[in-house]
Amino acid sequence: MNPHLLSKEELSAPDLRGRLADLMLKKDWLLATAESCTGGLISAACTDLAGSSAWFERGFVTYSNEAKRELLGVDAAVITAHGAVSEEVVRAMVQGAIMHSKAQVAVAVTGVAGPTGGSRTKPVGTVWFGFMVDGRLSSEVKHFGGDRAAVRLATVQHALQRLVQLLG
Numbered sequence: 001m002n003p004h005l006l007s008k009e010e011l012s013a014p015d016l017r018g019r020l021a022d023l024m025l026k027k028d029w030l031l032a033t034a035e036s037c038t039g040g041l042i043s044a045a046c047t048d049l050a051g052s053s054a055w056f057e058r059g060f061v062t063y064s065n066e067a068k069r070e071l072l073g074v075d076a077a078v079i080t081a082h083g084a085v086s087e088e089v090v091r092a093m094v095q096g097a098i099m100h101s102k103a104q105v106a107v108a109v110t111g112v113a114g115p116t117g118g119s120r121t122k123p124v125g126t127v128w129f130g131f132m133v134d135g136r137l138s139s140e141v142k143h144f145g146g147d148r149a150a151v152r153l154a155t156v157q158h159a160l161q162r163l164v165q166l167l168g
Contacts, residue, residue: 037111037151085110115147128140
């Protein structure tokens with residue numbers, strides 16, 4: 001396994017989530033997630049921590065394009081024009097998570113976890129991240145190696161780490 005990835009044990013350890021929880025509680029803010037390629041793993045990682053209901057508001061698992069439209073309000077034309085795995089879609093997802101929740105902080109992810117579904121322009125391991133922190137929107141793309149489980153685990157790890165950085 002890649003030494004830069006957290007193992008399942010490390011990810012479930014309270015350190016990273018504990019730092020996120022402390023930052024959220026200190027600001028008295030709530031977190032929402034909008035997940036495609038991770039299928040709810042970011043939400044699960046957050047809610048594995050006892051007491052997370054004080055700072056974790058809700059999670060949207062929007063694996064299909066229809067779910068992205070229905071639950072988050074992502075415009076079908078944006079998905080058609082740019083594809084589900086794109087900066088435009090992840091930005092719309094994170095904005096939708098904020099608009100359809102009581103959260104002040106949100107993270108959204110959409111990507112190609114593999115082993116199929118990749119293309120020349122969006123190979124397996126491509127993941128777009130969207131973050132909204134107190135009205136500030138940012139997005140970034142990462143390319144992770146490994147199998148499906150490794151890509152999904154790396155996505156969760158990066159999402160949590162980046163939230164801690166943005167809130168710190």
